[in-house]
Amino acid sequence: MKNIDDLISTLSKDATTIKIAPHPFNVGMGWIGVSAIYLVVLWIFSDVRHDLTLKLSDPWFVAELVMLIGILISSSFSAALLIYPDLYQKKNIAFLPIVVILVFALVIFFAWLANSPPAPLPIHSVECTISITLASLLPILWTLYLMRKFASTHTRLAGGISFILVFSIGAIWIRIYEQNDSILHVIQWHYLPMLGFGIIGMWLGKTALKW
Numbered sequence: 672m673k674n675i676d677d678l679i680s681t682l683s684k685d686a687t688t689i690k691i692a693p694h695p696f697n698v699g700m701g702w703i704g705v706s707a708i709y710l711v712v713l714w715i716f717s718d719v720r721h722d723l724t725l726k727l728s729d730p731w732f733v734a735e736l737v738m739l740i741g742i743l744i745s746s747s748f749s750a751a752l753l754i755y756p757d758l759y760q761k762k763n764i765a766f767l768p769i770v771v772i773l774v775f776a777l778v779i780f781f782a783w784l785a786n787s788p789p790a791p792l793p794i795h796s797v798e799c800t801i802s803i804t805l806a807s808l809l810p811i812l813w814t815l816y817l818m819r820k821f822a823s824t825h826t827r828l829a830g831g832i833s834f835i836l837v838f839s840i841g842a843i844w845i846r847i848y849e850q851n852d853s854i855l856h857v858i859q860w861h862y863l864p865m866l867g868f869g870i871i872g873m874w875l876g877k878t879a880l881k882w
Contacts, residue, residue, distance in 0.1 A: 692821065695759050699751035703744060706810070706840050713806060713844045720850045731782035738775040739843045745771045746836035750814070753829035754821035768832060779862065783854045790852035799849065799860040803841035804868075810837040815879050823880050830876015831869045838868045 726732045745768045752758045752765040814833045823829045842861050851857070 692755070695748065695751035695755060695761075698754070698817075699748035702747040702751065702814070702836070705813075706743060706747070706836075709810060710840060710844055714847065717844070717848050719847050722850070723847065726852075731778070731785050734778045735775075735782060736843065736846065738771065738778050739839055739846065741771045742768060742775060743836060743839040743843065746832050746839060750818070750829060750832045750836055753825045753832060754818050754823045756822055756824045758825070768835065772835075779854065779858060783858070786852075786854045789855065792853050792856050793849075793851045796856075796860055799845060799856070800864045803838060803845055803861065803864070806841040806844055807834075807837040807868075810840055818880055826876045826880040827873045828876070829880055831873035833876070834872025835865060835869045838865045 720726065749765050749768045752761055758765045811834060814837060815830075818829060818833060842865060845861065846857070
């Protein structure tokens, strides 16, 4: 009996304390907060477009920004849920970014119809995609690092959503910074690459989030 008691005592001393995982709401709010700080830092170093006050009187420009922020927020909470094996039993919220992206596409479509006559295309093109991608590198490395600490069983979707999350940060930044009114330009070089970024995230998530 004494040997058993000694064994139990030894095992109890060697037991590792299990750290309780944070609530996904707190994780999502953390990502949103860090994203907001990162955006402010980007604007401090790059400045903002000089006609921003005037552009904020354009309802379609405002709607576009609101939907981009909606993508960022919904993706943050979705990514926070996807790092849990059971999605914290909130499957509907986990797939919310899909709905937000569809509404965003509708807003962009109507903004394109309202852009008549169409604004002239800027002289640059792929530079915007490159700038957004570069601005997204630090957030995606940080996000994947945090997500690897959990036990996601939805690695592909978690990777895709996390990439859309960080790409939306870059998209918000450049829309406030870039002096450009062409909807065709932002569709081609800002938002279509976001979908490609999400696909890359799904492919990378299988490896980067594997445990």
